[in-house]
Amino acid sequence: MKVWILLMTLKHSEEYRDPEIAKKLINKIKTTSQRPIRLMEVCGTHTVSIFRSGIRSLLPKTIALLSGPGCPVCVTDQREIDAFIELARLDDVIVTTFGDLMRVPGSNSSLQKESAEGRDIRVVYSTFDALEVAQKNPDKKVVFLGVGFETTAPTIAASIMQAGQMKVDNYSVISAPKLVPPALDTLLTPPESA
Amino acid sequence: MNVASPNAKAGDRIILSGTIADHGITILTRREGLSFESDLTSDTAPLNHMVKQMFAASNNIHVLRDPTRGGVGTALNEIAEKSQVAIKIYENTIPLKKEVAAACELLGFDPLYLANEGKLLSFVAQEDTAAVLAAIQANQYGKDAAVIGEVIADHTGKVFMETRIGGERLLDMLAGEQLPRIC
Numbered sequence: 001m002k003v004w005i006l007l008m009t010l011k012h013s014e015e016y017r018d019p020e021i022a023k024k025l026i027n028k029i030k031t032t033s034q035r036p037i038r039l040m041e042v043c044g045t046h047t048v049s050i051f052r053s054g055i056r057s058l059l060p061k062t063i064a065l066l067s068g069p070g071c072p073v074c075v076t077d078q079r080e081i082d083a084f085i086e087l088a089r090l091d092d093v094i095v096t097t098f099g100d101l102m103r104v105p106g107s108n109s110s111l112q113k114e115s116a117e118g119r120d121i122r123v124v125y126s127t128f129d130a131l132e133v134a135q136k137n138p139d140k141k142v143v144f145l146g147v148g149f150e151t152t153a154p155t156i157a158a159s160i161m162q163a164g165q166m167k168v169d170n171y172s173v174i175s176a177p178k179l180v181p182p183a184l185d186t187l188l189t190p191p192e193s194a
Numbered sequence: 195m196n197v198a199s200p201n202a203k204a205g206d207r208i209i210l211s212g213t214i215a216d217h218g219i220t221i222l223t224r225r226e227g228l229s230f231e232s233d234l235t236s237d238t239a240p241l242n243h244m245v246k247q248m249f250a251a252s253n254n255i256h257v258l259r260d261p262t263r264g265g266v267g268t269a270l271n272e273i274a275e276k277s278q279v280a281i282k283i284y285e286n287t288i289p290l291k292k293e294v295a296a297a298c299e300l301l302g303f304d305p306l307y308l309a310n311e312g313k314l315l316s317f318v319a320q321e322d323t324a325a326v327l328a329a330i331q332a333n334q335y336g337k338d339a340a341v342i343g344e345v346i347a348d349h350t351g352k353v354f355m356e357t358r359i360g361g362e363r364l365l366d367m368l369a370g371e372q373l374p375r376i377c
Contacts, residue, residue: 125300
């Protein structure tokens with residue numbers, strides 16, 4: 001990825017942080033907001049953005065922000081985490097993962113702990129980086145821990161397609177993505193009918 | 195002159211000698227598994243001459259710190275805690291290269307917690323701020339120096355930041371290392 005792509009990313013995200021636009025919107029929210037309202041963000045990226053921009057401190061008391069249903073990592077089953085850890089303990093396996101999973105505790109350990117004990121666990125920034133690890137290590141089995149929501153699943157699938165096209169046969173994915181709608185259904189169902 | 199961390203005083207201005215997180219992002223981009231290229235280099239630099247110039251400009255430098263591992267955020271927290279004061283900084287004053295900002299954005303990193311090598315933080319009595327800032331900027335490694343905040347007479351040991359959109363955020367200590375996130 002070249003720097004100009006990064007700079008485009010920046011330009012795009014900077015537009016959302018224009019102090020003048022933000023000020024106008026906050027004033028509008030303050031004058032419009034009458035009754036108490038609760039807003040829930042979906043995932044961790046939203047939570048971090050709200051925190052980093054200090055949005056809570058700008059909103060009127062009528063607006064409460066709630067976090068949840070969470071991130072795909074936080075809702076990953078402990079059995080799956082244990083399976084990831086067992087995979088990492090195999091001698092001929094390199095585990096590749098997004099950074100979020102490293103600290104999540106399994107029953108007795110975490111990927112971070114396993115990494116500290118010398119297992120080959122590599123944090124990657126995209127599934128294609130995981131595929132590259134497979135290409136560079138043909139004598140090892142490279143497994144990507146396929147955790148994510150609907151938005152991440154296609155990029156994981158694309159890496160499998162790419163591996164097929166490139167005839168990389170030591171790359172595999174342990175599939176553990178999560179769906180958002182069932183979580184929203186549960187949240188939106190009144191307690192008495194749940 | 196004692197410039198250890200417990201010496202920050204209410205009213206001090208905080209000067210940062212240049213752009214943050216250059217070193218942290220440079221190291222990351224050299225690591226295997228990260229697929230972007232950039233011309234960034236580490237900011238490793240000798241600061242002895244800069245410090246000498248600063249001391250020549252003022253007798254009222256209260257704290258000097260290198261915001262290395264843990265970045266500016268962690269260094270400020272340590273100073274606030276040891277000096278038993280509160281610190282307020284302003285996001286729009288913090289020098290940050292565009293490439294570094296973009297990389298942080300993409301990877302989900304907070305540049306305030308990424309390592310620096312050739313930078314220093316100084317806490318200076320308000321009346322000497324302009325003189326010390328000029329001394330730093332006169333040095334080849336301090337051209338991007340800026341006043342980024344001030345010390346507040348509040349014994350909480352906390353660090354706050356006014357964000358670019360005018361909100362307020364607590365800058366906490368970094369726990370463990372920053373990891374790139376998907377969610």
